[in-house]
Amino acid sequence: SQKIEQNSEALNIQEGKTATLTCNYTNYSPAYLQWYRQDPGRGPVFLLLIRENEKEKRKERLKVTFDTTLKQSLFHITASQPADSATYLCARIYNFNKFYFGSGTKLNVKP
Amino acid sequence: GAVVSQHPSRVICKSGTSVKIECRSLDFQATTMFWYRQFPKQSLMLMATSNEGSKATYEQGVEKDKFLINHASLTLSTLTVTSAHPEDSSFYICSAPGPTNAPYNEQFFGPGTRLTVL
Numbered sequence: 699s700q701k702i703e704q705n706s707e708a709l710n711i712q713e714g715k716t717a718t719l720t721c722n723y724t725n726y727s728p729a730y731l732q733w734y735r736q737d738p739g740r741g742p743v744f745l746l747l748i749r750e751n752e753k754e755k756r757k758e759r760l761k762v763t764f765d766t767t768l769k770q771s772l773f774h775i776t777a778s779q780p781a782d783s784a785t786y787l788c789a790r791i792y793n794f795n796k797f798y799f800g801s802g803t804k805l806n807v808k809p
Numbered sequence: 810g811a812v813v814s815q816h817p818s819r820v821i822c823k824s825g826t827s828v829k830i831e832c833r834s835l836d837f838q839a840t841t842m843f844w845y846r847q848f849p850k851q852s853l854m855l856m857a858t859s860n861e862g863s864k865a866t867y868e869q870g871v872e873k874d875k876f877l878i879n880h881a882s883l884t885l886s887t888l889t890v891t892s893a894h895p896e897d898s899s900f901y902i903c904s905a906p907g908p909t910n911a912p913y914n915e916q917f918f919g920p921g922t923r924l925t926v927l
Contacts, residue, residue, distance in 0.1 A: 739923070799852045
């Protein structure tokens with residue numbers, strides 16, 4: 699089956715450090731991957747989209763990479779802040795507009 | 810940016826009753842909306858695609874007679890959980906593609922509805 703996997707263990711880092719989250723996919727080659735942020739009890743919020751022909755995409759302190767050889771996308775938050783603490787979801791897109799989400803990785807940024 | 814609202818935000822009901830959840834696109838039209846369910850510490854699972862003016866399409870394993878979807882207008886989709894049971898307790902979230910409805914467009918999510926069935 700076509701899977702998208704994220705590390706289910708929480709990532710704990712110190713404020714100011716760079717957080718790196720991983721999204722791996724198997725058995726298919728997505729043309730696009732998207733990253734979302736979800737706070738407890740809230741719906742996800744879109745952060746970044748990266749296409750398969752893009753190696754890297756940036757937005758302020760966020761950076762996403764897409765390695766089709768490793769079948770992996772990395773999501774980086776530089777100069778992390780406690781306000782960045784949330785669950786981060788990666789999603790692949792299929793059938794034009796349907797999304798299949800990874801299980802998410804919870805990020806805890808400690809002051 | 811595009812805003813999607815949901816109502817109610819929380820609902821508690823007795824087993825056997827039906828519950829309606831509304832999803833509205835506030836400042837744009839959405840011919841398609843999506844309904845997800847999320848259990849604690851799990852990811853969002855797509856339940857169905859709501860299509861304005863036509864029947865909803867359901868993902869494999871989702872009972873269409875239990876989860877009734879009506880896309881009454883270009884800004885409103887409703888999900889009715891019929892004869893709810895405790896195992897239906899979950900966080901229900903709707904989403905809509907952005908205003909341009911372009912392929913692979915970002916999704917705008919509602920704030921979610923917490924359903925608790927006693």
